[in-house]
Amino acid sequence: MDEDPTALVRRINASAEFNRWCGFDVVSCAPGAVELAMPWRKEAGQYAGFLHAGLVGALIDTACGFAAATLVGPRLLAAHFSVNCLRPAAGQRFLARARVVKPGRQQVFTACELYAIEDGVEKLVATGETLLTVLAKEA
Amino acid sequence: MDEDPTALVRRINASAEFNRWCGFDVVSCAPGAVELAMPWRKEAGQYAGFLHAGLVGALIDTACGFAAATLVGPRLLAAHFSVNCLRPAAGQRFLARARVVKPGRQQVFTACELYAIEDGVEKLVATGETLLTVLAKEA
């Protein structure tokens, strides 16, 4: 991988329309670990006004993919992801902390915690994991 | 449950800001089975222009929740959901077909297939499942 991992992750994030709509912000980026934040906006709410489970999943899946990309580059596809909804996701801002659990030549296992932040206080609201496939080089 | 299940599901769908932004449309609704559609829009894209995995998850999780609500009413919370990304989600429209696998007093197991539709042709692009908790009545 020639490109600097932080530059790579920021470039992918900027190139995705949905990430821009969400306001996804790459807060930190180290080998195998990424923090991704999103501000609350009312268009992101489910029926009771909490962050929609789809956006909980979007934050987790995206942060996991970025964490994997810091180690193996951009030729990755999410094959499977799962989300545990621990508490209602209510806050002014949301922060996903993703890490690579096990990198590999063909696949990368990742995990993530999602925090809601209200008046500076972090609360764990969801956990999740993503299994990514490393795309084979074209023959 | 006093309210008609279709009316209930349409009312919940209309009351969620994110569902409205996505353009989620309840196409059909029967006891234990719901079809939920979403038109493509470019703000829904990931970096390569396919439907973002977060929205794949949002369609699956929402359709599963609605299918459960047709049987047990609105006092439900998603505890866990998972998504298998089978193919790139590219199409003019997306259709989630969710069904209840096993209803229960304390929890409801559901499953879902997500199809991309291009020029009238359906293609299976993802599968997923959601485990919902039936909220206990207040004492």
Place this chain on the structure above:
Amino acid sequence: MDEDPTALVRRINASAEFNRWCGFDVVSCAPGAVELAMPWRKEAGQYAGFLHAGLVGALIDTACGFAAATLVGPRLLAAHFSVNCLRPAAGQRFLARARVVKPGRQQVFTACELYAIEDGVEKLVATGETLLTVLAKEA
């Protein structure tokens, strides 16, 4: 793949010590679909005398792997599997019906239903899925 799929699956099943201890029996085998049975034995019980969740998972994971092997051969590893425990698994015999949802060059998505059989009556007791990685050929 030179070997007949049924012969391949039966050969793998016979070569695994744990499968023999469990009494796993390949009941049927078609391209992309396998049925695997196990008789009840009391050493297979959890504390309440039902089939142990680990054996529910073993039946599902094994049947899914066999279904995948009928299409892509034996060079496979399970990367992820999950199990939904719908009902207590009580019966004289258990039957896992697994199918390939989406085969691929690098990975195979599968799904499975597990039935308990008592006096000839089948009852769905669990569902599950396995994501398998196709091992790359050695260079």
Place this chain on the structure above:
Amino acid sequence: MDEDPTALVRRINASAEFNRWCGFDVVSCAPGAVELAMPWRKEAGQYAGFLHAGLVGALIDTACGFAAATLVGPRLLAAHFSVNCLRPAAGQRFLARARVVKPGRQQVFTACELYAIEDGVEKLVATGETLLTVLAKEA
């Protein structure tokens, strides 16, 4: 819960036939955290001689259930569990370290790491999680 959590967990472990066959041993037990070990035996092998994925799942699911029981007592059922197979599970002994991620009145979220031990060296071979339902008191 009147019974001491360690005594409770050891009692459940001793009462399950499959746990005894596996040789499951409760190594440590604290509020919300349990370590469960199993010695290798050749009857536990899959076709290549590694620990069978079903037993990987059995260790994870059982350790997670015990961790939950230390906080909420024995009235628990596993609703969903999942396993990530990171590396071939080869060793003289296996150790599952489970912890409660979020306890609740109706459900308990848990997570687990599974280590293979060879000549005193621990290697992470799998991760997993279990979502347990707290059974409602009979009316």
